[in-house]
Amino acid sequence: MAANHAHRDDNLLEDIQSRLDSLNKSERKVAEAILRDPSAATRYSIAALARAADVSEPTVNRFCRGFSATGFPDFKIRLAQSIATGTPYVGQNVEPDDTVAEFADKIMLSTIASLDKARQSLDPKALGTVIDYLIQAKQINFFGMGGSASVALDAQHKFFRFNIPVTSYDDALMQRMVAAGAQVGDVIVLISYTGRTKEAVEIAKVARANGATVIGITNPESPLAECCTAVLGVTAPEDTEVYMPMSSRIIHLTVIDILATGVTLKRGKDFLSHLKKIKESLKATRYPLE
Amino acid sequence: MAANHAHRDDNLLEDIQSRLDSLNKSERKVAEAILRDPSAATRYSIAALARAADVSEPTVNRFCRGFSATGFPDFKIRLAQSIATGTPYVGQNVEPDDTVAEFADKIMLSTIASLDKARQSLDPKALGTVIDYLIQAKQINFFGMGGSASVALDAQHKFFRFNIPVTSYDDALMQRMVAAGAQVGDVIVLISYTGRTKEAVEIAKVARANGATVIGITNPESPLAECCTAVLGVTAPEDTEVYMPMSSRIIHLTVIDILATGVTLKRGKDFLSHLKKIKESLKATRYPLE
DNA sequence: CATTATTTTTATAAAATTACTACATAATGC
DNA sequence: GCATTATGTAGTAATTTTATAAAAATAATG
Secondary structure (H helix, E strand, O other): OOOOOOOOOOOHHHHHHHOHHHOOHHHHHHHHHHHHOHHHHOOOOHHHHHHHHOOOHHHHHHHHHHOOOOOHHHHHHHHHHHHHOOOOOOOOOOOOOOOHHHHHHHHHHHHHHHHHHHHHHOOHHHHHHHHHHHHHOOEEEEEEOHHHHHHHHHHHHHHHHHOOOEEEEOOHHHHHHHHHOOOOOEEEEEEOOOOOEHHHHHHHHHHHHOOOEEEEEEOOOOHHHHOOOEEEEOOOOOOOOOOOOOOHHHHHHHHHHHHHHHHHHHHOHHHHHHHHHHHHHHHOOEOOOO | OOOOOOOOOOOHHHHHHHHHHHOOHHHHHHHHHHHHOHHHHOOOOHHHHHHHHOOOHHHHHHHHHHOOOOOHHHHHHHHHHHHHOOOOOOOOOOOOOOOHHHHHHHHHHHHHHHHHHHHHHOOHHHHHHHHHHHHHOOEEEEEEOHHHHHHHHHHHHHHHOOOOOEEEEOOHHHHHHHHHOOOOOEEEEEEOOOOOEHHHHHHHHHHHHOOOEEEEEEOOOOHHHHOOOEEEEOOOOOOOOOOOOOOHHHHHHHHHHHHHHHHHHHHOHHHHHHHHHHHHHHHOOEOOOO
C-alpha cells in the first residue's frame, strides 16, 4: 500500500503569522514579504525573495531553517502545500451568518475530514472477519433506528444483489421479533451512531442468545459494542455543534460499501456475471445514454 | 466569502494518472516513480528522482515540461500543491486480489475524492435558490428509487425535525400519486443518480404541471434535470468499474446535509430551541454517557 | 556616561549542489 | 536505410548552502 501522506494540519502560513512578533528585524522582513503574496513566494528563487524582502540570501535561508525546513527549497514545498491546503474551514464550525458558499464548503470539508479519520482508524482485521461472517450467512438482517434507518435500507439494497436473503428494519418492534426468531447462521448487523440505544443493546443480546452472529457498526466504546460478535468501530465525534450535521451516517455507508465490495471479491468471478445481469435488467427502465 | 485563492483545480496527480497511457517508455517510468510515492517525490532532487525512475535527468526534466511546468522545481511545487489539495490516489481501482486493507483504503479514498470533486463543482447559487424554495414549502416530498431510496429516507428524517410536513417515497406508484395531487407551494425533491429513470422524469412533469416546485438532485446533463424548477448537479462518474461502489449516494447525502443546514440557518434563532427540544426528547431512550 | 567586550545579527564571497542545454547516440517506424 | 523520435552524456548555468567576516546590538566595566 502506498505510503501515507502524513501532514495535514501543517499550516506553515499560520505559523509564520503567529511567530511574526518573535522574529528579529530582518527575519520579520522576510516573513512580511512572504505574507504579502504567499503564492508568489513559491515561485521566487532565494535571491528573488531576498530582494523582495530587502535582505541577503543567507538571511532567507536562516529564516527557512527557523521554521524547521531543511532549506529554502524544502520551505517552498511546505509553503505551497500550506497554500493549497488553504481550506481555512477545516475544523471550523458553521456560523449563523455564513454565506451559502461558506457553510456548504465547511460541511463538505468536515465530512471529508471525518471520512479520512475513519479511514485511518478502521481495523482491516475486523473488516475481514465481518466479511467472512457475511459470506457464510444464510440470512442477513440490517437494523438501524432513527438516523441509521436509511443506512440499513441502503445496505439492504446493496446486499440484495448478492442473492442472499436480506432484510432491513427500522422499528424496534420488528427488530426484536426478528432477533427472537434468529437462528445459528443468521447474521444481524446493528447500525447505531452512539451504541447506547437501549433497544439496540437488548436486541443484540436476544439475537446472540439464539445463536445468531451479531455485528455492530457503532461506537467501539459503547454498551452495544460489548455484546456483539464482531464490531466495526466508528468513533463518534461529539454532537455538540448545533449547526453541524452528523457525518457518522456517511461513514457507516462507506463501511457498508467496503463490506459489500469485500463480499463481491471473495465470491469470485462466476458471481460477477450475476451482478452484471442485474445491472443489465435495470437498463430497460431508463432513457438511453443518447 | 473568505478570500479563497483561485482554486485552480490543477490536480497534477490526477493528470499524471490519466496521461499515463499516452506517455512513452521512459516518461512512464518517471510517472510511475512519482505515483508510487508522490509526497516523497516532492523531496527528491532531479537526480534522485531520475535514479528512482531509472532514467536520466533530462528525461525527468522533459517529463516536467510535458506537464506544462517551466522546469523541475516548478513541477515539484505544483505536485506538492496537488497532494495537499487532498485528492490522494485517485483512479486506483479495486483489484480482485487486493487485501482487505488495500481495497478498504481505495474505497475510502475514492469516496473522499468524489466528495472533494463535488465540493468544487457544486453551485452555491443553486443551493441558495433551493434552500429558499424549501423554506417556503408547505410540504416537502423526497422521492428516490432504488439506490436513492435510502437518501430520500434520510432526507425525510432530517427535515422531519423542522416541523414541516415531510414525506419520502421509494416506489414509483406512490410518487406518481403524490405528484398528481401536488399543489402550488408543495416541493418535490427528486433524487436520482443518472437522471435518466423514465418514471422519475414523468413524475417530475406531472408535478410541475400541477404547479409544484420540483427540485432535482441529479446529473445536470440528463432528461430529469431539464424538467426541474431547480437542479443541484452532481456529475455522475462513470459506472464502469465493477468492484467500485458508486459514491453518488454519499454526495447526495451530503447535499441533503447542506440543504438542511441552510434551512436551519435561515430560520433563525427561535427555531433553534425547537431543534434542541427534539434532541432532548431522544435522550430518555438512551443509556447515559456514564 | 563613555568605552570596551561580548553576543547577536547580517552580509560577502566561495563552495557545493542542483537544474538545464546542447549535442550525440540509440531506438523506432516507414 | 533514411527519417523521426526517444534517450542519455557531458558540460554549463543557475541556485542554494556554507564559511567567514563585518556590522549592529547588547551588556559590562571603569
